[in-house]
Amino acid sequence: MNSTQSNKLNVGILQCGEVLEIFQSQFGDYNSMIEDKLTTADPALRCHSWRVLDGEIPDPDACDAWITTGSRESVNDDNAWTTGFCDFVTRVAQTDIPFIGICYGMQMIARALGGKVALAEKGWGVGVAISKVYRQTPWMREPNESINLVVSHQEQVVVLPKGAELIAGSDFCPNSIFAVGDHMLGIQGHPEFTTAYSRALMELRRDIIPAPRIEQGMNSLSLSVDGARAFDWIVSFIRSGTLASPAA
Numbered sequence: 001m002n003s004t005q006s007n008k009l010n011v012g013i014l015q016c017g018e019v020l021e022i023f024q025s026q027f028g029d030y031n032s033m034i035e036d037k038l039t040t041a042d043p044a045l046r047c048h049s050w051r052v053l054d055g056e057i058p059d060p061d062a063c064d065a066w067i068t069t070g071s072r073e074s075v076n077d078d079n080a081w082t083t084g085f086c087d088f089v090t091r092v093a094q095t096d097i098p099f100i101g102i103c104y105g106m107q108m109i110a111r112a113l114g115g116k117v118a119l120a121e122k123g124w125g126v127g128v129a130i131s132k133v134y135r136q137t138p139w140m141r142e143p144n145e146s147i148n149l150v151v152s153h154q155e156q157v158v159v160l161p162k163g164a165e166l167i168a169g170s171d172f173c174p175n176s177i178f179a180v181g182d183h184m185l186g187i188q189g190h191p192e193f194t195t196a197y198s199r200a201l202m203e204l205r206r207d208i209i210p211a212p213r214i215e216q217g218m219n220s221l222s223l224s225v226d227g228a229r230a231f232d233w234i235v236s237f238i239r240s241g242t243l244a245s246p247a248a
Contacts, residue, residue, distance in 0.1 A: 009238065011038060012063035013049040016085070016104045017071030023200055030069035033192040034102075038067070041231040042239075052088075055081045060091045065098040065238040068105025070190060074155060075107045075117050086112045098183045098241030100234050103153055106178075106186030113161035113180060122172055124209045125151040126202055127217030128225055129189060131168040131176040139236040147177075147226045149189025150198045156188060183241040191230035195221040 015031045027033070035047040048063060050056045053071065060066075075082065089112040092099045101109045107117040129151040136143050147168060157175040160166065168177040176188045199221060202214050209217075 007044045008046060009044065009064040010046045010048060011238065012058060012066045013047055014052045014066055014068040014085070014088075014105065015049055016052050016069050016108075017073065018053065020204075023197070027194070027197045027200070030192070034067060034069060037192050037227065037231045038235065041228070042235040045235070045238075052085050053081060055084065057081070057084045057088050060088065060095055060097060063097075065100070065241065066092060067100040067234070068102050068108070069192075070103035070105075070152070073104070075104060075111045076155075089113075093180065093184055096183055096241065098238045099185070100237065101184075101186045102192070103151075103188060103190055106188055107155060107157055109180065109184055109186045110157040110159070110161050110164075113164075113184075115157055115161035115164070116159035117155050118158045119154055120156045120173070123154070124213050124217075125153045125156070125173060125188075126205075126209060126213060127151065127198060127220035128195065128223045129170060129172065129176070129220075130223070131170045131173070131189070133168045133177075135165065135167050137167065137179070139233055139240050141232055141236055144226075144229070147189075147230065148223050149187070149191055149227065149230060150193035150195060150225060151189045152193070152198065152201055153188065157186070185234070185237050187230065187234075189230070191227040191234070193227070195225060 013031045013034050019029045031049040038045050050058050089108050128148050130148050132146050133144050156173050164178045164180045166178050179185050202217050
């Protein structure tokens with residue numbers, strides 16, 4: 001589905017999880033969160049969603065670029081849709097098609113390309129996390145020393161895949177953002193999440209997340225969030241990747 005106009009691109013949103021029904025009227029679903037932020041950053045993008053969590057896995061060349069949602073599931077699960085999605089990511093990695101993995105999707109890049117994903121030794125990551133930017137890249141539209149993103153995860157990438165370049169990290173999550181080549185980008189944080197949604201998730205999970213971590217996460221919500229900046233980076237990454245591809 002390569003675009004006929006150079007400024008318009010078709011972006012496939014790979015839905016790996018869904019917002020709980022009790023929250024959907026207020027926050028929408030994960031694919032709509034991402035579509036809203038993507039098209040705000042670049043109105044020329046055209047989004048199409050596939051429910052990967054239901055086994056709806058497209059052909060790698062069905063869109064000009066791909067982006068994932070997060071998920072409550074683990075990339076280490078042994079089931080049909082997880083295995084099928086892992087194969088999809090492996091096949092996309094063999095092309096020049098830009099692929100952006102958010103949270104679960106970042107972890108799937110690692111699994112598919114030989115890295116390792118495991119439960120974080122420090123427990124749940126919730127609230128707003130500050131990651132130090134180690135490397136300035138051409139797709140970052142302005143230099144930044146750090147980036148603040150809402151996070152919600154138990155697992156994280158503990159071993160980067162071969163050939164990955166670390167872009168940003170923190171003491172809590174050393175591998176917060178990484179790239180593999182010029183068309184695979186993984187972001188552990190959720191640039192599509194608002195602090196209001198983060199607060200709602202933490203309130204819901206008070207019975208499974210230790211109270212001190214919840215308190216820390218709630219306090220962090222007063223920090224500024226760089227979700228819009230992250231989506232500017234994502235759009236720039238997509239655009240630079242499609243320009244580099246002979247098929248674009």
